[in-house]
Amino acid sequence: MRISLFFLFFLGCITVFAQVKLESEQDKDGNVTIYANNPEVIPYTLVLDFTTLMNLSSSGGRTVIAVANPGHSVVARLKKTNANQGTSFNYSTTLYKGSYLDKSKEEPVYLIPVQEGQKVRMQPMTHVENVYKKKSDNQNYVGTAFYFEEPTIICAPRKGIVSDMKMDTQQKGNNLSFDASDNFIEIYHEDGTFTRLMVLQSGSEKVKIGDMVYPGQALASSSGEKYSNGLHVRMAQNRLNKVNREIKQDLIPVKLFDGEKEISSSDSVDNLIISHPEFLISKEMSKKERKHLESR
Numbered sequence: 674m675r676i677s678l679f680f681l682f683f684l685g686c687i688t689v690f691a692q693v694k695l696e697s698e699q700d701k702d703g704n705v706t707i708y709a710n711n712p713e714v715i716p717y718t719l720v721l722d723f724t725t726l727m728n729l730s731s732s733g734g735r736t737v738i739a740v741a742n743p744g745h746s747v748v749a750r751l752k753k754t755n756a757n758q759g760t761s762f763n764y765s766t767t768l769y770k771g772s773y774l775d776k777s778k779e780e781p782v783y784l785i786p787v788q789e790g791q792k793v794r795m796q797p798m799t800h801v802e803n804v805y806k807k808k809s810d811n812q813n814y815v816g817t818a819f820y821f822e823e824p825t826i827i828c829a830p831r832k833g834i835v836s837d838m839k840m841d842t843q844q845k846g847n848n849l850s851f852d853a854s855d856n857f858i859e860i861y862h863e864d865g866t867f868t869r870l871m872v873l874q875s876g877s878e879k880v881k882i883g884d885m886v887y888p889g890q891a892l893a894s895s896s897g898e899k900y901s902n903g904l905h906v907r908m909a910q911n912r913l914n915k916v917n918r919e920i921k922q923d924l925i926p927v928k929l930f931d932g933e934k935e936i937s938s939s940d941s942v943d944n945l946i947i948s949h950p951e952f953l954i955s956k957e958m959s960k961k962e963r964k965h966l967e968s969r
Contacts, residue, residue: 693717693741693768695748703753703760705729709741714883715836715861716742716772718913718920721749725763730754736918740772769920770836773913775865782928782935782953783830784888785819786870786908787895789949793819795929795942798907814926816869816909817938819945820902825895827870827906828949829886830929832957833860836867840878840893848901855907858892863957864912866925871907872897887958887966889949908938 693711700706711717721737729751731737739748753760787793798816837859844852856873858880870892877894880886897904911924926939932948955963 693719695719695766699760703728703756705751705753705760705762706747707749707751709739709746709748711741711743711746713743713836714834715770716740716775718769718771718773719748720767720769720920721764722767723762723764725761726751727761728753728755728758729760729762738773738915738918738920740774742772767920769913769922771861771867771913772865773915773920775863777864777866780928781831781862781864781866781957782930783868783910783938784828784949784953785929785931785945785947786828786830786868786892786906787819787821787947788826788828788891789889789947791821791825791947793821793945793947795819795938795940795945797939797941798909813924814939815924816907817926818902818905818907820905821895822904824874824904826891827858827873827893827895829860829888829890829892830868830908831860831862832885832887833862833868835859835880835882835884835886836861838878838880838882840873841875843875844896844899847899849899850901856893856896860886866910866912866927869909869911871909872900872905887962888954888956910938 693709695707695709697705697707719739719741723735731749731751737749741748751762796818798818840856842854842856855871856875857869857871860868874894874896879891879893895904895906909924910927911922914921914923926937928935929938930953932946955966
């Protein structure tokens with residue numbers, strides 16, 4: 674039986690979680706600059722929908738899409754169109770985690786997020802609708818699961834910054850197929866992609882939000898004892914995409930290294946022996962980071 678994953682935690686705007694605040698400033702000529710103050714460790718994409726633009730124009734029109742990087746940044750500029758008239762503006766804002774602008778020059782390769790030397794079975798997950806709706810056959814990609822026979826350490830699959838986590842849930846019940854309260858660690862990568870690792874042992878985290886992590890670095894201990902399919906870790910990647918004038922969040926399959934070659938996270942594979950080769954560990958590192966790795 675394929676394991677289920679409720680994937681809606683990635684979707685939609687997340688204003689309730691973000692602390693990004695907007696402020697505006699008008700110069701002597703009546704032009705307006707809108708700033709974002711982002712205290713978080715990762716960027717956010719903002720969609721500003723102007724409901725009122727009286728005697729002001731925006732290069733983005735009525736809808737402006739911008740990225741608020743950590744700290745203080747400009748997200749919109751409004752130019753006064755008639756010097757002899759007053760101005761007013763109003764807008765609504767939608768926030769999305771991550772930057773839709775960040776991209777990779779080449780498709781990155783991820784490590785399988787399990788301690789090196791372990792043997793695992795890899796199985797794509799099925800959409801939760803296929804579990805809770807009797808006649809549903811939703812084939813959308815929602816991530817993959819890695820199964821193992823003994824408890825192990827869960828590792829970072831790529832370099833990135835720990836952007837979110839929840840590690841305080843004690844699993845209840847037995848023969849579970851899905852639990853919305855599963856512990857997780859989320860990593861934001863420099864190309865705008867998120868990795869979320871789920872089904873982790875409560876209180877076992879070895880990192881904190883804001884930490885930079887590197888491929889193969891230990892993040893937490895595995896769990897899954899109360900699941901019908903046993904010990905496993907679930908992994909899903911998502912990123913923002915701009916489609917016309919809208920921002921979409923897509924769950925995406927990625928390339929994995931199986932110890933000898935590249936495979937897709939949408940494949941089913943038995944008896945994988947986990948390998949964390951140095952060339953993948955150092956691939957996204959800076960020269961300073963590589964030098965530090967070589968000196969260890």
